[in-house]
Amino acid sequence: MKNMYVFDPHAVKRIIQRRLPVEAVVQIATFGVTVQESKKRCMKRGDVYGKPVHVVLMKPNTILTVYVADEWQSTITVQRSRRYFGALTSSTPPANRGYSITLGRRVPWVTSSTGGEDMACRHSDCIAKRNTWMHGTKHAMKRSDELRHLIFIGYKLDWSLHVEEREFQRAIPAWQSSQAFENGDCIHFTCIHNHGKTVAKWLWLGYAKVAPGVYRPLHLVIVSNGQNKRLTVATVYDPSQTSHMWDETYTVRLCWKHANT
Structure with missing residues (x-):
C-alpha cells in the first residue's frame, strides 16, 4: 500500500x-x-x-x-495506603502513602495545543483565560517526563485528604485515580508564584479501565513546591461530567463557566 x-x-x-x-x-x-x-x-x-x-x-x-489501548503498564506504579491528613502547605511533612516505581511503557493521549478552537466558548472571560491557559500546554509531554523523573530520583508521591474527599463525592474509586495517574500524561503545566514561593502545578490526563473496552477519563491536579522533595495529588475529577468545558480528547479547555451559568 x-x-x-x-x-x-x-x-x-x-x-x-x-x-x-x-x-x-x-x-x-x-x-x-x-x-x-x-x-x-x-x-x-x-x-x-x-x-x-x-x-x-x-x-x-x-x-x-x-x-x-489495553497496555496499562506504566513508568510509575502507585500503591496507595488508606489515609493521609497532611497538605502541601502544612508545616508538618505529610506521611508517605506509599509508592513504587517500575520501568515500562505508558499509554499516551494526544496532547494538543491547537484543537478545539472551533468549539471554544466565545464569552470574553473565557477567551481571555484560554489565551493564558494555552501557554501552559506547550511542551506538555516534556513536563510529563520531568514529573516522572522527579519520582525516579526520590520525590515522594502523596494523596491529599482533599483528593480523597473528592473521590468520595464524585464516585471515583481510589484505584481509578491511581490507574489514571499511572498511564496518563501532562496536558497543562504552570508555576504559581506566591509570597516568595514557587509551586509547580501539573494537570494530568489518564484513563481508568472500568470494563472491557470502556475507559473513564480522569484529570488529576499534581503540585509541588520543590522544597521537600514531595509531589501531592491535590484533586481529581471526571472531565466528561463537564464536557462543554473540554474538547473531545479532554486535553484542550474550551470554557470556564459552569453549564448553568
Whole structure:
C-alpha cells in the first residue's frame, strides 16, 4: 500500500517505543473503525498482534499519535495506603502513602495545543483565560517526563485528604485515580508564584479501565513546591461530567463557566 500519510515526530516516537509495524498503523489509519471524530481530528481503532491499537489523525492525513489501548503498564506504579491528613502547605511533612516505581511503557493521549478552537466558548472571560491557559500546554509531554523523573530520583508521591474527599463525592474509586495517574500524561503545566514561593502545578490526563473496552477519563491536579522533595495529588475529577468545558480528547479547555451559568 502506498503511504499517503505524514507522521508527526511524536507518532514516530510512539511507534518505535511500542514496536508497531508502520504498515499496520497505516492500515488502521485507512481502514480502522472510527471511534471519535471532530472537524479537525479523527481516532481510529484496529488490532495489531491481537491488541487494540488507536491511531489519532489530524485531518486530512497527519498521524499524531498511536497507542495500545489495553497496555496499562506504566513508568510509575502507585500503591496507595488508606489515609493521609497532611497538605502541601502544612508545616508538618505529610506521611508517605506509599509508592513504587517500575520501568515500562505508558499509554499516551494526544496532547494538543491547537484543537478545539472551533468549539471554544466565545464569552470574553473565557477567551481571555484560554489565551493564558494555552501557554501552559506547550511542551506538555516534556513536563510529563520531568514529573516522572522527579519520582525516579526520590520525590515522594502523596494523596491529599482533599483528593480523597473528592473521590468520595464524585464516585471515583481510589484505584481509578491511581490507574489514571499511572498511564496518563501532562496536558497543562504552570508555576504559581506566591509570597516568595514557587509551586509547580501539573494537570494530568489518564484513563481508568472500568470494563472491557470502556475507559473513564480522569484529570488529576499534581503540585509541588520543590522544597521537600514531595509531589501531592491535590484533586481529581471526571472531565466528561463537564464536557462543554473540554474538547473531545479532554486535553484542550474550551470554557470556564459552569453549564448553568
